[in-house]
Amino acid sequence: MSDVQTLLERGRKSLAAGDVSSAEAYWRETLVAEPDNAEANFHLANRQRESGNARGAIEGYERALRSAPGNAGVLNNLGLALEALGETERALDCYNRVLAADPSHPDALGNLGNALYGRGEFESCSAAYDRLFAIRRELPVPVVVRRGIALQKSRRLEEAETAFMDAARRWPDDAQVLTNLGSVRVELARHADADAPLSRAYELDPTNAYTLSMLAHARAHCCRWDGIDELFSDLRRLLDGEAVQGPWNMTPFPLLAMPLPPSTLQRATRRWSRTFLPRRALPAKTPTRRDGRLRVGFVSSDFRLHPVPMLMMEVWEKIDRDRIEGFAYGVLPEDTGPIGQRIRRSFEHFSDVSADTAFSIAQRIRDDGIQILFDLNGYTMNARSEVFALRPAPVQINSMGFPGTLGADWYDYIHVDRFVAPARSSSDYAERFFYMPHCYVPSDTTRAPRGPAPARRECGLDDDAFVFCCFNNAFKILPRVFALWLDLLRAVPGSVLWLLDANPDARENLRREMIRAGVAPGRLIFAPKVPNAQHVARNAAADLFLDTAPYGAHTTTNDALLAGLPVLTCAGETLASRNPGSQLHAIGLPELVTSSFDDYLNLGLALAREPQRLTSVRLRLAENRHTHPLFDMAGYARDFADGMASVWKDYAAEVASR
Secondary structure, three states, X not given: OOHHHHHHHHHHHHHHOOOHHHHHHHHHHHXXXXXXXXXXXXXXXXXXXXXXXXXXXXXXXXXXXXHOOOOHHHHHHHHHHHHHOOOHHHHHHHHHHHHHHOOOOHHHHHHHHHHHHHOOOHHHHHHHHHHHHHHOOOOOHHHHHHXXXXXXXOOOHHHHHHHHHHHHHHOOOOHHHHHXXXXXXXXXXXXXXXXXXXXXXXXXXXXXXXXXXXXXXXXXXXXXXXXHHHHHHHHHHHHXXXXXXXXXXXXXXXXXXXXXXHHHHHHXXXXXXXXXXXXXXXXXXXXXXXXXXXXXXXXXXXXXXXXXXXXXHHHHHHOOOOOEEEEEEEOOOOOOOHHHHHHHHHOOEEXXXXXXXXXHHHHHHHHOOOOEEEEOOOOOOOOOHHHHHOXXXXXXXXXXXXXXXXXXXXXOEEEEOOOOOOHHHHHHOOOEEEEOOOOOOOOOHHHOOOOOOOOHHHHOOOOOOXXXXXXXXXXXXXXXXXXXXXXXXXXXXXXXXXXXXXXXXXHHHHHHHHHHOOOOHHHEEEEOOOOHHHHHHHHHHOXXXXXXXXXXXXXXXXXXXXXXXXXXXXXXXXXXXXXXXXXXXXXXXXXXXXXXXHHHHHHHHHHHHOHHHHHHHHHHHHHHOOOOHHHOHHHHHHHHHHHHHHHHHHHHHHHHHO
């Protein structure tokens, strides 16, 4: 045996005996005789990596590869060291080189999946984990959870649920596994099924605000209100007292429908925004104006039948192309149906970027020279918030999709008006206000009903009844508001409450609440889901729309007013609660905006008991439809273009003054 082999053998024996110091001495002695020895360099590099010296480890692994260029163990650990320094691209190359030679290498598959997970490339990540799980099922909890989340983020929701169910069988008292199982069931709209794992997770970890928020949200969808006020109180206490750092982050959207103050909502969004901090930056580039027009981009997952396009589509069509060059970036596969194609035609440029990474999308936006970029999702389902964190455009605006602050430094403005976001509320927002002069909510007026309103009998309503209605989603209906509605029913003989049939659990629980309150459940009528045009038209069959709080009717208010149905609302402190009031001001009916539940109840009673008063309101609504700004989309498009010019002028002045 040669001297080098003797030294290596002694090193192996010392390592096996746990005498790492002696092993390290033998490896160093080996390198004196043979500097590029792969085994000695590999072991010493491992020691460097384990002690936190990633750069020294990389040098050692690279020396090892000189004499063992395809060694799987060296390449795999080199990848880990590169990841520790943030050099993810090179790390991915290492793992892929291992897998090119051995497609079933478990460590490389796991490390590849972990690296892709960290980059937010969830489809590729789940594919790597699929390969790993095919050869090795008994993996630790963090890997199992990451795989489930990757499946969930890739919209493979049923597979994600199966993954979390398998994990829950292995670790029945793991709060993280149970919370993720409940979360994916919420996304699958199986809210009742989400309750058990979320309740158990909350028992196991009552300090987890994310678990609590998902539990409260699931129960709100089912209108299951036992203990829900206590859940809201506990959630506020946790959010207001939560440390800056922690293992769980809040998904902000469900909080909008909970009785929480703006300061608490902003705290939650600020924390959530930190999950999108980029690991690398786009190359610096200053956008150039090619023909004098402003280049304005819109990023959304909802370029399809969705409330946001139902509001914005006509504005996109009416924007002056001599002033604005419009770009759309769809982050879900393109809708090829009539609505999707109408949306595509409304922009000069439409790009389906659903298969691209966040970095690639951001680079494309940068290359397109976008000057002002709108985020039409915010923190909603299928959003790609990480694109905006990369700062692809010099001016970025939070708009329409998420009714509240996003709490992130990379949004310059939030798209609002002076009613939904009065100047006094500026401290509740991380963004500056991009004010529209009237209502910030536009409308696709082409969806206005044509012809006579549907007969009540067609809608399952009696001709003689006074019909209170609310077509909001069930999770917006909270106990205090529903109690007011029951007060109205008691006080108005022959009245009924007409709600959207959201789900069987909500239906049964609301009927149970009526029985408990002594109101005949037959006075509660559910409207089935129908095509959008039919849904908008049937609003006219009701007498008065009753809004919810604190999350009011947004597109649903617009639908009602477009069909000629008055809306009664209670404006609170948040943008989500003030949106309907903004629309009512813009249609010339500010008297329907109340600021307390007592006023809301009293005005509802007055309108129901005084037919002439309600008739007068309906007549004014019909007249104002053609004279007030809410449905003047040509005027909205002009105001929008003027606003874009002003925003860009302010940006240019700020740059010039630096």
